[in-house]
Amino acid sequence: MGILCDYFSAPSDEAAAAVADVLGGPRAAADPGFDVVELKGIEPAVRLGTLEALLTNLDYDAVTRNPRQGKAVAVRDDGEVLVISLTDELRAALADAPESRLREVARPWSETEEFWGQGDQSVLAEVLIELAGLARRATTRDERLYCWVCV
Numbered sequence: 746m747g748i749l750c751d752y753f754s755a756p757s758d759e760a761a762a763a764v765a766d767v768l769g770g771p772r773a774a775a776d777p778g779f780d781v782v783e784l785k786g787i788e789p790a791v792r793l794g795t796l797e798a799l800l801t802n803l804d805y806d807a808v809t810r811n812p813r814q815g816k817a818v819a820v821r822d823d824g825e826v827l828v829i830s831l832t833d834e835l836r837a838a839l840a841d842a843p844e845s846r847l848r849e850v851a852r853p854w855s856e857t858e859e860f861w862g863q864g865d866q867s868v869l870a871e872v873l874i875e876l877a878g879l880a881r882r883a884t885t886r887d888e889r890l891y892c893w894v895c896v
Contacts, residue, residue: 747786749895753779754883758818761891765819770893782875789829789892790815800838831890839880847873
């Protein structure tokens, strides 16, 4: 079984971290009822770091120097459950990107080594469109993006 990754928005690191204590993650949290996009196997550190580099035209090393990129805001069960922060820059890039740009970026993203040559450009374009919707809604609510990971 692969890793489960639920991307969601929350008003603070503390609110996001509380999801680590909910069996089933943000989809199962009754309060406050998180906005969630389920993306099995699309882990937040390397794959979304690469995505951020592609969307923002920044060097990957510059992306990874951001203290919020891939930062664990909660760790449970010896690292089997994590809540990872995404950068505000990635949220902004996703929120601002038109669908045509997202579909364009899906091609080079699908070709990165993180997808082991198995990235499907059309599937990843739909993933980006879902993430962009989440980012837009989070921006409207002045929330940040996170990923709940269960291995």
